[in-house]
Amino acid sequence: MRTLKSVETMTTAHITFRRLVQDSRDYGSNDEYMVSRAFFDLKIDDLAFQDLSVDIKQTAGSNFETSLLEISKPNGYSGPFNSQAFRKVVEKYYRSLVGLSGSGIHTSGGASTIRMRNKIYDQEEHAEFMVRKKGSAW
Numbered sequence: 001m002r003t004l005k006s007v008e009t010m011t012t013a014h015i016t017f018r019r020l021v022q023d024s025r026d027y028g029s030n031d032e033y034m035v036s037r038a039f040f041d042l043k044i045d046d047l048a049f050q051d052l053s054v055d056i057k058q059t060a061g062s063n064f065e066t067s068l069l070e071i072s073k074p075n076g077y078s079g080p081f082n083s084q085a086f087r088k089v090v091e092k093y094y095r096s097l098v099g100l101s102g103s104g105i106h107t108s109g110g111a112s113t114i115r116m117r118n119k120i121y122d123q124e125e126h127a128e129f130m131v132r133k134k135g136s137a138w
Contacts, residue, residue, distance in 0.1 A: 011080070011133045014043040016126050017093045022119040027055060034058045038093060044080055044131060052076045054086075056094050064098050085129035097121045 019039045021027070028035040036056045042049040057070035071087045 009133050010130045011045055012128050013080075013082070013086075013131045014126070014128055015086075015089060016041045016124060018122070018124055020094065020097055020121040020123065022098060022121065028057070030060075032060055034060050036094065038090060040074075042074070042077060045133070047079065049077050049079070054090055056090065064095065069094065080131040080133050082129055082131045085131070089127040089129055092127070093125050096125065097123055 017038055017040045020036060021039075022036040023029050023034040024037065027037045034057070036058070037053050038056060039051065039053050042052055053075045055072040055075070057072075058064075058067055062068075069091055071090050073081075073083070074086070
């Protein structure tokens with residue numbers, strides 16, 4: 001006799017970053033921390049989630065290339081998730097826009113302590129990562 005058992009399968013999450021607002025007091029920046037917010041859309045299987053955001057927190061004056069970034073959970077989303085993979089794509093997007101390798105504001109030499117408050121990057125970037133999806137199998 002066959003029985004129904006619960007299994008976890010993997011599926012691909014497609015993320016489209018739309019915009020980054022860097023170092024905004026509206027999102028919690030202060031003299032100690034720079035808080036930026038990335039805005040994105042997320043698609044998992046046939047489900048589409050639009051206008052989501054994630055907060056990115058960095059110590060003020062720290063190096064854009066190497067400093068630890070604190071990445072929040074996505075605001076407005078509570079479905080299947082892989083926080084480690086999500087963190088990697090958010091960090092890659094953020095660092096692609098700011099710092100030494102950044103295409104938005106390129107800093108080099110002693111310029112790592114510059115603060116560009118409320119800098120808006122309208123830069124679209126696509127990424128994918130795997131998430132666990134609960135399902136059923138015979």
